[in-house]
Amino acid sequence: MKITSLRNGASLRTGVLTASALAVGLTGATAALAEWKPNRPVELVVSAGPGGGSDIFTRVVQAALTKNKLVETPLIVVNKPGGSGSEAFNYAEDNVGSPYKVYFGTQDAYVLPLGTKVNYAMKDLTPVASMVFDVFILWSNPKASGINTAQEFVAKAKENPGKVRVAGAKAKDADETVVTLMERAAGIDLAYIPYKSGSEAAIQVAGGHIEANTNNPSESLEQWKAGNQKPLCVFTSARLTDKTVVADGMSWADIPTCVEAGIDVKDFVQPRTVWMAADVPPEAVAYYTELMKKAMETPEFKDYTTRNVQITKFMAGDELKTFLAEQTKNYEKIYADNNWLLPASQ
Amino acid sequence: MGNFGQLMDGFVVALTMHHVMIMVIGVLLGLVVGVLPGLGAPNGVSLLLPLTFTMDPIAAIILLTSMYWGALFGGSTTSILFNIPGEPSSVATTFDGHPMAKQGEAVRALTLAFGSAGFGAMVGVVVITLLSGWVANFALQFGSPEYFAVYFMAFASFIGMAGGSPFKTLVCIMLGLAVGTVGMDTISGEGRLTFGITQLTNGISFLIVVIGLFGIGELLLTIDEGYKFEGVKAKLSLRVILRTLAELPRYWVTLLRSALIGCWMGITPGGPTAASFMSYALGRRFSRRGKYFGKGEPEGIVAPETADHSAGSCALLPMLALGVPGSATAAVMMGGLMIWGLSPGPMLFTTRPDFVWGLIASMYLGNVIAVVLVLATVPIFAWILRAPFTVVGPLIAIICLIGAYTVSNHIFDIWVALAFGLVGYVFKKLDYPLAPFVLAVVLGDKAEDAFRQSMLSSGGSLSVFFEGSLVATMMGIGILLLSLPLLTALFGGLFRRGAEEGQTSRP
Numbered sequence: 001m002k003i004t005s006l007r008n009g010a011s012l013r014t015g016v017l018t019a020s021a022l023a024v025g026l027t028g029a030t031a032a033l034a035e036w037k038p039n040r041p042v043e044l045v046v047s048a049g050p051g052g053g054s055d056i057f058t059r060v061v062q063a064a065l066t067k068n069k070l071v072e073t074p075l076i077v078v079n080k081p082g083g084s085g086s087e088a089f090n091y092a093e094d095n096v097g098s099p100y101k102v103y104f105g106t107q108d109a110y111v112l113p114l115g116t117k118v119n120y121a122m123k124d125l126t127p128v129a130s131m132v133f134d135v136f137i138l139w140s141n142p143k144a145s146g147i148n149t150a151q152e153f154v155a156k157a158k159e160n161p162g163k164v165r166v167a168g169a170k171a172k173d174a175d176e177t178v179v180t181l182m183e184r185a186a187g188i189d190l191a192y193i194p195y196k197s198g199s200e201a202a203i204q205v206a207g208g209h210i211e212a213n214t215n216n217p218s219e220s221l222e223q224w225k226a227g228n229q230k231p232l233c234v235f236t237s238a239r240l241t242d243k244t245v246v247a248d249g250m251s252w253a254d255i256p257t258c259v260e261a262g263i264d265v266k267d268f269v270q271p272r273t274v275w276m277a278a279d280v281p282p283e284a285v286a287y288y289t290e291l292m293k294k295a296m297e298t299p300e301f302k303d304y305t306t307r308n309v310q311i312t313k314f315m316a317g318d319e320l321k322t323f324l325a326e327q328t329k330n331y332e333k334i335y336a337d338n339n340w341l342l343p344a345s346q
Numbered sequence: 347m348g349n350f351g352q353l354m355d356g357f358v359v360a361l362t363m364h365h366v367m368i369m370v371i372g373v374l375l376g377l378v379v380g381v382l383p384g385l386g387a388p389n390g391v392s393l394l395l396p397l398t399f400t401m402d403p404i405a406a407i408i409l410l411t412s413m414y415w416g417a418l419f420g421g422s423t424t425s426i427l428f429n430i431p432g433e434p435s436s437v438a439t440t441f442d443g444h445p446m447a448k449q450g451e452a453v454r455a456l457t458l459a460f461g462s463a464g465f466g467a468m469v470g471v472v473v474i475t476l477l478s479g480w481v482a483n484f485a486l487q488f489g490s491p492e493y494f495a496v497y498f499m500a501f502a503s504f505i506g507m508a509g510g511s512p513f514k515t516l517v518c519i520m521l522g523l524a525v526g527t528v529g530m531d532t533i534s535g536e537g538r539l540t541f542g543i544t545q546l547t548n549g550i551s552f553l554i555v556v557i558g559l560f561g562i563g564e565l566l567l568t569i570d571e572g573y574k575f576e577g578v579k580a581k582l583s584l585r586v587i588l589r590t591l592a593e594l595p596r597y598w599v600t601l602l603r604s605a606l607i608g609c610w611m612g613i614t615p616g617g618p619t620a621a622s623f624m625s626y627a628l629g630r631r632f633s634r635r636g637k638y639f640g641k642g643e644p645e646g647i648v649a650p651e652t653a654d655h656s657a658g659s660c661a662l663l664p665m666l667a668l669g670v671p672g673s674a675t676a677a678v679m680m681g682g683l684m685i686w687g688l689s690p691g692p693m694l695f696t697t698r699p700d701f702v703w704g705l706i707a708s709m710y711l712g713n714v715i716a717v718v719l720v721l722a723t724v725p726i727f728a729w730i731l732r733a734p735f736t737v738v739g740p741l742i743a744i745i746c747l748i749g750a751y752t753v754s755n756h757i758f759d760i761w762v763a764l765a766f767g768l769v770g771y772v773f774k775k776l777d778y779p780l781a782p783f784v785l786a787v788v789l790g791d792k793a794e795d796a797f798r799q800s801m802l803s804s805g806g807s808l809s810v811f812f813e814g815s816l817v818a819t820m821m822g823i824g825i826l827l828l829s830l831p832l833l834t835a836l837f838g839g840l841f842r843r844g845a846e847e848g849q850t851s852r853p
Contacts, residue, residue: 050388050674050677051671051680051681056685060685062396062398063685065401066399075396079392081546082545082547083548084530084547086547087544087548117542118544119544148826152746165803170532171531171534172535173535191802193490193799194532194533194799195795196795199668199670199671200670203486203668203670204490204838205486206486206668207488207489208486209489209490210489222669223669223692225692303687307684307689323560
């Protein structure tokens with residue numbers, strides 16, 4: 001149901017676009033469509049506090065665009081982390097139609113309304129682009145826990161049901177989600193322990209207090225180099241491509257996928273998404289879509305994706321809408337399985 | 347010794363004209379940011395971050411850390427003059443700083459604060475220099491039970507040391523814990539005590555609580571009881587400043603004790619705010635003039651300020667060595683580090699020694715510059731104090747409200763601050779101590795998380811808190827601190843009776 005309605009909405013909008021383009025085409029005003037430009041400062045609204053993953057992503061985009069003079073007006077990063085980030089999207093609802101506010105988030109935009117009471121709905125947002133994917137890796141501390149491979153991890157969890165501890169950032173967020181997926185796929189029972197941030201969780205594993213954690217690569221990279229953590233498997237369907245050796249003669253590409261290792265969880269990734277409010281002028285959406293594409297070509301952004309071992313995949317327009325619809329459906333299922341759905345929407 | 351050689355290399359990096367200029371600018375910006383409550387170091391640093399994108403990482407981190415030092419110093423200024431803590435960690439400075447200023451000794455109070463803060467910061471930097479390698483490994487030994495033990499010690503020292511009615515202290519702690527509970531719970535991911543108000547889901551910011559309790563509360567009290575500010579008497583002569591600086595070595599016991607507490611709390615996850623409270627509480631207990639604490643006692647300024655700044659400096663070490671930010675400001679700086687292309691963590695010391703040691707060297711210089719600059723601002727602030735209350739009063743009100751708004755740009759927060767202003771006024775009228783309340787708001791949430799994480803990981807057994815030698819020692823000290831008043835009451839009641847009465851009988 002949901003997909004069809006989304007599809008209809010999408011084709012309707014493109015329909016309107018072509019129609020208006022045709023109508024004004026003869027008068028030579030089509031050029032205006034591509035030429036929309038902000039003439040005052042633009043707010044880049046982040047659905048997270050300063051220092052977090054989404055914040056760094058936004059500031060990299062800001063740095064890439066300003067340093068390469070891709071925009072003429074100032075860009076201002078505004079953090080709105082309230083209500084797990086729903087504050088940012090609620091701000092979009094308050095600023096319907098404003099082309100001077102662009103919103104940066106992850107899957108939070110479409111996942112938040114599933115499990116919590118929020119002050120916005122998906123219809124309040126216009127998807128602009130999805131730029132990169134952060135991947136998730138299962139890590140252990142080989143010295144303290146004796147776990148060197150994903151197989152050993154599963155075996156240990158089977159021997160001690162509910163006793164093997166996995167740390168992650170926050171409750172009912174990406175990390176806990178992937179842990180529940182892992183439990184179901186491998187038929188194991190783990191003890192998930194939430195910390196405030198991914199780096200805090202990583203330190204707990206590096207210090208040998210907890211057996212394993214799930215994390216984005218960059219959050220545990222330094223501990224891997226220092227020999228305090230080891231990647232067991234990556235939650236993607238294909239191995240990572242970066243072949244530069246990181247530690248112990250191992251590169252990112254040498255990490256087996258979790259599917260290879262017998263944990264059937266593939267493609268659990270975190271998109272870095274860009275949004276605008278509802279009812280914004282289509283030419284503004286076109287402008288920012290193009291701008292984000294340009295940002296991805298800058299050396300600053302490329303450095304960022306290399307450093308974070310991200311999967312670069314730019315999506316916009318219909319492709320993005322299909323992707324979002326699929327993602328929302330997946331999450332609805334996971335949330336229903338975990339019993340995390342809001343009572344009202346159950 | 348290797349560290350010393352590297353530090354010298356660091357000085358070569360930091361001591362260029364360009365970098366010294368950046369330090370001066372950073373400190374000045376920091377002072378402005380620190381003086382305005384609410385704006386604070388984390389906000390200031392994130393405002394400045396875009397400017398650093400085009401700078402090289404060393405200059406950029408020097409700018410940001412200098413701003414941090416400036417903000418830490420600036421935060422004490424408003425604490426002393428207007429009873430509004432500019433930074434959360436300068437709350438404890440208000441306890442004696444503001445009474446001193448009211449008695450016409452504002453210049454002396456400010457000088458004492460800045461002098462001891464400078465000393466604390468220096469001790470902190472020396473600790474970083476000497477122990478950087480060891481500290482990183484030490485910090486890795488901290489699991490959730492150890493975190494809890496650190497918070498427990500902070501609580502215990504405060505409960506055990508506080509004067510006044512223990513019942514009132516308990517009430518204040520409970521209320522503080524309740525305020526700290528508001529918002530999203532880390533462990534369950536559910537909102538608590540939000541009453542369906544979305545603005546409350548992110549919790550009540552500690553800064554807003556403090557602005558309300560102290561700034562607005564004090565303002566209401568002044569209106570009620572009349573203006574007794576003897577700012578006119580404040581002499582702004584250089585001689586007062588110099589004489590006060592010369593007076594500082596007299597407090598060497600307090601200085602050393604506070605610096606040690608500060609370093610300990612900075613390296614462990616306690617942080618500067620808890621350090622300043624703990625140091626104040628222990629100072630009150632162990633100082634011969636402890637019974638005068640809270641009435642404008644110089645040692646009551648020296649203790650929290652020294653601890654605050656040594657903790658603030660030491661807290662940068664876990665950030666660099668582990669990639670775990672010790673404070674909100676450190677979190678923003680860490681984001682900056684990543685944008686500049688550096689990854690904080692155990693390997694940073696080996697991969698970029700020029701950066702790490704340049705930064706450490708700049709901490710020595712930055713703090714010296716900060717002390718000099720901030721002392722130079724003392725006469726300006728003393729001059730502000732000469733204005734009549736009809737001018738200063740509205741000014742304070744405006745600063746408080748703007749401050750509450752700037753914390754996260756929410757109108758709702760202004761109402762929260764006003765509500766806490768009323769709470770502060772009522773507390774003071776009924777003689778309920780504010781300090782335990784504030785401490786509970788700051789640490790309650792973290793202590794709870796650490797406790798529940800420990801319980802989850804041990805399967806619900808309390809014995810985790812006594813299993814490791816580190817955690818058992820800390821818990822032991824905590825319990826000892828907690829029972830100290832009981833013990834002294836039992837064994838030394840006869841000797842100390844006079845002093846106890848001095849503490850309990852507050853006007």
